[in-house]
Every structure is written in C-alpha cells, then in structure tokens.
Amino acid sequence: MxxxxxxxxxxxxxxxxxxxxxxxxxxxxxxxxxxxxxxxxxxxxxxxxxxxxxxxxxxxxxxxxxxxxxxxxxxxxxxxxxxxxxxxxxxxxxxxxxxxxxxxxxxxxxxxxxxxxxxxxxxxxxxxxxxxxxxxxxxxxxxxxxxxxxxxxxxxxxxxxxxxxxxxxxxxxxxxxxxxxxxxxxxxxxxxxxxxxxxxxxxxxxxxxxxxxxxxxxATAFRRSFRRLVEKIGRAAEQHKPIVIATDPLGVLQEAAMLLPPLQAKGLLPEFTYAIDPNLWESFLTYRHYYRGLEQQPGQDHYLFTLAQSARPPVIENGLPYCYLVGPGNLNDNFPKTVVQDILRAGGLLFAEDRYSLDLIARRTSWDNGGEAVVDQIRQFDFGxxxxxxxxxxxxxxxxxxxxxxxxxxxxxxxxxxxxxxxxxxxxxxxxxxxxxxx
The missing domain is CATH 3.60.15.10 (Ribonuclease Z/Hydroxyacylglutathione hydrolase-like)
Known part of the structure; x- marks a missing residue:
C-alpha cells in the first residue's frame, strides 16, 4: 500500500x-x-x-x-x-x-x-x-x-x-x-x-x-461551569456578601452573568442588584438589544438586567447584596480597583475565568504587595x-x-x-x- x-x-x-x-x-x-x-x-x-x-x-x-x-x-x-x-x-x-x-x-x-x-x-x-x-x-x-x-x-x-x-x-x-x-x-x-x-x-x-x-x-462543558457559578453566587448572596464578576466585554462570563436575572425572576437565585462598569456598558446594551431575535431562548425575558450607568455600586437597600461587573483589564484603573478592594475587604467574592491566572487577579485587586490577602476570595471558572x-x-x-x-x-x-x-x-x-x- x-x-x-x-x-x-x-x-x-x-x-x-x-x-x-x-x-x-x-x-x-x-x-x-x-x-x-x-x-x-x-x-x-x-x-x-x-x-x-x-x-x-x-x-x-x-x-x-x-x-x-x-x-x-x-x-x-x-x-x-x-x-x-x-x-x-x-x-x-x-x-x-x-x-x-x-x-x-x-x-x-x-x-x-x-x-x-x-x-x-x-x-x-x-x-x-x-x-x-x-x-x-x-x-x-x-x-x-x-x-x-x-x-x-x-x-x-x-x-x-x-x-x-x-x-x-x-x-x-x-x-x-x-x-x-x-x-x-x-x-x-x-x-x-x-x-x-x-x-x-x-x-x-x-x-x-x-x-x-x-x-x-x-474543554469543560458550559452548563457544568454555569451550574457551579450559580451555586457559588447563590451561596454568597444568601450570606449577603457582595460579588465582583470580572469579565471581558464579549467574554463568555459576560454571557453567564446575563443569564442570572431570569433565574432570579423564577426564584432559583436570591435577589440582588447589579452595577456595571462603563467599560462594559456598550457591549451589555448591544447584547441586550439583540436578545429578542435569538432563537435559543424563546419566551424568556432577558431584559431584566439592571444596568447602572454610574460605575459606583448601588446603595444596599433592605440588606440586599449587589453584584459589580468590571473588566479584568480595568482592575488596574484606580476607581474600579478601589471599588473591588472595598468589596473584598467586606468579605465579598470575585468570580473570573481561569484564563486569567490567580496570581494576576490577586495582584490587581489586593491592597498588599503579594496579593495573598484576596487569593482565598477569588473563584475561577472554565468557560470555553x-x-x-x-x-x-x-x-x-x-x-x-x-x-x-x-x-x-x-x-x-x-x-x-x-x-x-x-x-x-x-x-x-x-x-x-x-x-x-x-x-
């Protein structure tokens, strides 16, 4: 042959x-x-x-x-x-x-x-x-x-x-x-x-x-990673802990974050409010605008997302926690970094994709030189x-x-x-x- x-x-x-x-x-x-x-x-x-x-x-x-x-x-x-x-x-x-x-x-x-x-x-x-x-x-x-x-x-x-x-x-x-x-x-x-x-x-x-x-x-299945994300966010919200979701514009974690409000509407996730950093604002609006034409979610309302044009997290009312969405690249900027540090000092959690190393995220968000103070508060997920x-x-x-x-x-x-x-x-x-x- x-x-x-x-x-x-x-x-x-x-x-x-x-x-x-x-x-x-x-x-x-x-x-x-x-x-x-x-x-x-x-x-x-x-x-x-x-x-x-x-x-x-x-x-x-x-x-x-x-x-x-x-x-x-x-x-x-x-x-x-x-x-x-x-x-x-x-x-x-x-x-x-x-x-x-x-x-x-x-x-x-x-x-x-x-x-x-x-x-x-x-x-x-x-x-x-x-x-x-x-x-x-x-x-x-x-x-x-x-x-x-x-x-x-x-x-x-x-x-x-x-x-x-x-x-x-x-x-x-x-x-x-x-x-x-x-x-x-x-x-x-x-x-x-x-x-x-x-x-x-x-x-x-x-x-x-x-x-x-x-x-x-x-490759990790999206549904498995998303289920883990929902479980951990739900547990944090039940404990009234503030949350940071560090996601790139157009990232898969952004998509996962936009699936959370429908779960809240169905009572499958505790209620909390959202604040979004300006660097993500346009891409979130674009995603939201085009959801109506998407065939994958017939009959479901994706317009429940509360978008705050101000980068400052909303005042916590009635003891409800909040979720702050910010790009990982913007964690070096003074204002987002300060907000994230405040959340972590309050015992909150930060969620990010695992393509960003734990050390990198810790260095960008920690208030000490080594980043050791926040490593235990970072949760990473594989979203392919x-x-x-x-x-x-x-x-x-x-x-x-x-x-x-x-x-x-x-x-x-x-x-x-x-x-x-x-x-x-x-x-x-x-x-x-x-x-x-x-x-």
Whole structure:
C-alpha cells in the first residue's frame, strides 16, 4: 500500500497507512482554488486568511495581535480583494480592519449586524481612530443577517451561519461551480443559552477551513461551569456578601452573568442588584438589544438586567447584596480597583475565568504587595467558546470534505489529532503563514 501523506507546513511528512487520513484528490474543472493563511499557524493568535477562486479573492478576518506586522500580501493574490468578511468582533479577527480597508478601498465589507455594532465599539475603545474615521468604517461595513446569500461574482456566493463563539459570530459558507467551502472562524457547537450554537451545514464541501485552537486542550462543558457559578453566587448572596464578576466585554462570563436575572425572576437565585462598569456598558446594551431575535431562548425575558450607568455600586437597600461587573483589564484603573478592594475587604467574592491566572487577579485587586490577602476570595471558572477536539473530529467526519485545512494549535497536537481518523478519506493541510496552497 502506498504511503499516506500529511501536508504539514507545506511539506509532505511520511506516515504509516493506518495513522493519517489522506483520501484521493478530486480534480474539478474550472477556476483554480487556493488558500492563503495570513496569520495563525501553530498558535492561538491573529486570524486572517484569503480564499481565492480564480480571479476572485475573499479576505476573511483582518485580525491584529500586539507586536505583529500587518501584511495582507500573502501568496499571489495581490491587491485584488473583492470582499472582506468579518466572522466576529474580537480584535485578533478585526483589529487590522482599518488598515485592510485602506489597502483595499474598493472591497466590500460584510458582517452580521451584531458583529458590526460590537466591532465599532472595539475599534473606538482600542484604537486611536478619529470619529470621522470611525464613521467611515461604519458606512463601509455592510450588515448581513444569517443565511442571507450574497454574490461575489461569476457564480460565487456566500452566506453567514451562526458560529456560537460570541454574539453575532459567524461561520462562512461559500458556494461556487468549483464546489462548496466552509470557513469556520472561531466556533462552538455547545449550546450556552445566550447565542445560537454552530450546527454543521447539510451539504458537501470541497474544503473545510477550521480553527483548531483547542486541539490538545481539555474543554469543560458550559452548563457544568454555569451550574457551579450559580451555586457559588447563590451561596454568597444568601450570606449577603457582595460579588465582583470580572469579565471581558464579549467574554463568555459576560454571557453567564446575563443569564442570572431570569433565574432570579423564577426564584432559583436570591435577589440582588447589579452595577456595571462603563467599560462594559456598550457591549451589555448591544447584547441586550439583540436578545429578542435569538432563537435559543424563546419566551424568556432577558431584559431584566439592571444596568447602572454610574460605575459606583448601588446603595444596599433592605440588606440586599449587589453584584459589580468590571473588566479584568480595568482592575488596574484606580476607581474600579478601589471599588473591588472595598468589596473584598467586606468579605465579598470575585468570580473570573481561569484564563486569567490567580496570581494576576490577586495582584490587581489586593491592597498588599503579594496579593495573598484576596487569593482565598477569588473563584475561577472554565468557560470555553471554541470547538472542542471531540466536536472538531465529529464535524470533519460528518462533513467529509475533500480537504481539511487546520489553523492554530501546535504542530504536535494537530499531527496527533489527524492520526485519530480511522481510514483515508480526506487530505489534511496545515499551512505556513503566507503560503498559497491549492485546495
């Protein structure tokens, strides 16, 4: 039997026939199709890629990471970008959008309405763009709701489907005479009760281009983490302890916090009031605005959240505790830090995602040099919003694409992941940054 090959970093690495899937190549007449990863590659970081179908080029997610040089000239695609597609509003996916628009001023830019709103907030908060430049960006981004098809040209169409990563996140389905293509972006098929999760489309794909950030990492079910969070918050509220929830704008812990008021309305959680730091204000309003159209919670009212425009926690009335929501990055700022320290001095608890180290949070909130005074008052939770390794394996087996392109993750983890497939049926590609690969 001939050796099975795995394209890794653009090179063929010989494998034993039973260890790696590589099915027969399907040759299709028509325009050449290729893929260029402009970022990513063996780590979780900036995300950006180009899909080329003949003379048409789709730029997906002009992301930005700290310290990285922006380069949109990967492969041979040159300056001819027809459309830019934004999968969601995290900076590692949209941070270089202003530079990309300047580089390709004639390209059309599409995002879901939710992503557009959140993207403008992120750009306003995290960049030095003027209001005039932000208004230009707002005019440039066209809103496109899930499953509404848009034509790129010459039989090439695309539409967004829910990705389940954050509010408005989208995976992209591209259809063409040369075949169908799925570009997942960051995605999750786990229902979280706030946003619609990713569901594999019922069609054949010539190629699936998938993020693999969590390959080799353990994933904790959202429901299990949320149940633990509710139990601990409920216990603290019963003891009349104030609470801090340290959550990023657009973070999964923010979604979890927004699920608490319905539980209070049903009597499943003690009553307490909420105060929100201004750095989270806009994203909370945007989430709340778009809840009405979400299918995952029919008949449930998510407008129960008490949003305080003042950053100061409300006066405790009738002995009720309160919950202060603040971004972990703002714990270094004098005012939020002072409020959090007051809460912790009063015996309150701080809840945060475990991607922030215990020592980091303690240093930012403690009133002594070592942070030892608050470590025992911090509770951490694992809230994942990326596809798990098990779910990714199921997705590829279910879709059975001719080519599976894997982005992010370590070389060793991805190689091990590919070896878990039982028989040759797909070609797996792990591209180098800037390398153009036919698919």
């Amino acid at each position: 001939a050796e099975i090959k795995l394209l890794f970093d653009g090179k063929d690495i010989s494998m034993r026939p039973t260890s790696v899937l590589r099915g027969p190549e399907t040759v299709r007449a028509g325009r050449p199709v290729s893929f260029v990863a402009l970022a990513g590659n063996h780590k979780v970081g900036r995300h950006s890629l180009v899909l080329r179908l003949g003379s048409h080029h789709l730029l997906v997610d002009p992301g930005l990471s700290s310290g990285e040089k922006i380069n949109f000239n990967g492969g041979r695609h040159g300056g001819n970008v027809d459309v830019m597609l934004l999968t969601h509003a995290h900076l590692d996916h949209v941070g270089a959008l202003p530079a990309a628009i300047k580089r390709y001023p004639n390209a059309r830019v599409y995002a879901t309405p939710e992503t557009k709103a959140l993207c403008l907030q992120m750009v306003r908060r995290k960049t030095s763009l003027s209001e005039h430049e932000i208004r230009y960006l707002e005019d440039k981004i066209q809103s496109l709701v899930y499953r509404r098809e848009m034509e790129v040209g010459r039989g090439i169409r695309f539409h967004f489907i829910p990705a389940g990563h954050i509010l408005g996140s989208a995976s992209i389905v591209v259809t063409s005479p040369e075949g169908n293509f799925l570009l997942t972006g960051d995605y999750s098929n786990e229902p979280r009760g706030v946003i619609p999760q990713f569901i594999s489309p019922d069609c054949d794909f010539r190629a699936v281009i998938s993020e693999t950030s969590f390959v080799g990492m353990e 919003n990326h596809i798990s390794e098990v779910a990714l394996r199921w997705t590829i087996r279910n879709q059975q694409p001719g080519t599976a392109v894997l982005i992010h993750g370590t070389a060793a983890d991805i190689a091990r992941f590919v070896r878990t497939f039982p028989r040759p049926s797909q070609r797996f590609v792990v591209p180098r940054v800037g390398e153009e690969i036919a698919i």
